[in-house]
Amino acid sequence: MSTTLITGASLLGDRSADILVVDGVIREIGSAADMSVAQDAVDETIDADGLVALPALVDLHTHLREPGREDAETIRTGSAAAAVGGYSAVFAMANTQPVTDTPEKAEEVWRRGREAGLVDVMPVGSVTKALAGEELSEIGLMARSQARVRVFSDDGRCVHDSRLMRRALEYVTAFDGVISQHSQDPRLADGTACCHEGELSGRLGLPGWPDAAEEVVVARDVMLAKQTGGRVHVAHVSTPGSLEVIRWAKGKGIAVTAEVTPHHLVLTTDLLQDYDTVYKVNPPLRPSEYAEELRAALADGTIDVVATDHAPHVVHDKEHAFADAAFGMLGLETALSVVSDVMVSTGRMSWSDVARVMSTRPAEIARLAGHGRPIAEGEPANLVLVDPTRSLTVDRAASASLSRNNPWHGRTLTGAVRATMLRGRITVRDGRLA
């Protein structure tokens, strides 16, 4: 039997209480003095005075690069970055080499996640075989596999064939799955486009792509969701036009959900001034008015969740002319600090809102059991302790990730993860891997 006592935590930023965890489960919440456990039976005590306790975070959108690009990230190093970031579960995107498009491959990712043991690594299944956009993957078999795949995505590519998207949406209704779409019309965002199309792209001489490349796919997909009853999830939403469509669709009761990344909430296209490829990402960084609209949409519930789109890349894939560098940036270790800094410290959201957008809703959307649960007796002890006042200056060298493409490097953020617990096991203590 293993017993941990967390003392003086503020539950979701509200009342203070002690939390007794026994064998991976929250046994009692209240005052330690009144609890049924003897002091000497406690294996470890965590002093959480001044810390906020939240359900551990769930990331719907992570790139772990294993199999195929273990030089950029492995399931183990990505899991470590996730734990440091306060996560207990991550959804590993299918755009690995090979692509996760069969039950065997999905189970292999799931199994390696279990071996690493730091977070639950839930494989995302691809929608189409090899992400080729031509033939559906073995969606039903992945759903029925040991990995219980519920989220399907060709992320990195858009499922642009309307007929295939329709079939995929019909298919996943059988087991209440969801299609997470990388909304991007491949004809409007062709191979050379590398940033937001606007005044700045013209000045920098970089080919951009128009907002409509995202918006036409979001609009089509909500109509297909309406047609089929299937659930569509808009990955990394980034334009005001997409938000309008999502608001409209939700108003009609269409089964659509959406995520925003931490970087699209804060970082803006003017950072491209110096052609620093760390800021090259898909979808591209947008003007500051867009970021403001995304923050408002997250606060008002139009956007359901924050997802990292953690996209590690080795140095030599980023060390190119801007047009040739890889798209993507790190996000797992800093996500909670960014949300704390930009949404909580500014009074736009409460800690219970953060629990909703970074834990509860992501788990619900993915139909993931055991995570994103209320902090209550009998629930699995998947918890994160956050210091809401602690400032940290991000240092890309001090990272659990194998990659260093960290767009937050050198920035100071208020709000820091201090401890993470996966089913009662402490994975992070004092802000470091335990």
Ligand SMILES: NC(=O)N[C@@H](CC(=O)O)C(=O)O
């Ligand atoms: N976000 C990115 O810029 N890159 C992602 C793919 C993706 O999310 O589209 C990647 O896999 O590197």
Ligand SMILES: [Zn+2]
């Ligand atoms: Zn994507």
Ligand SMILES: [Zn+2]
């Ligand atoms: Zn992605």
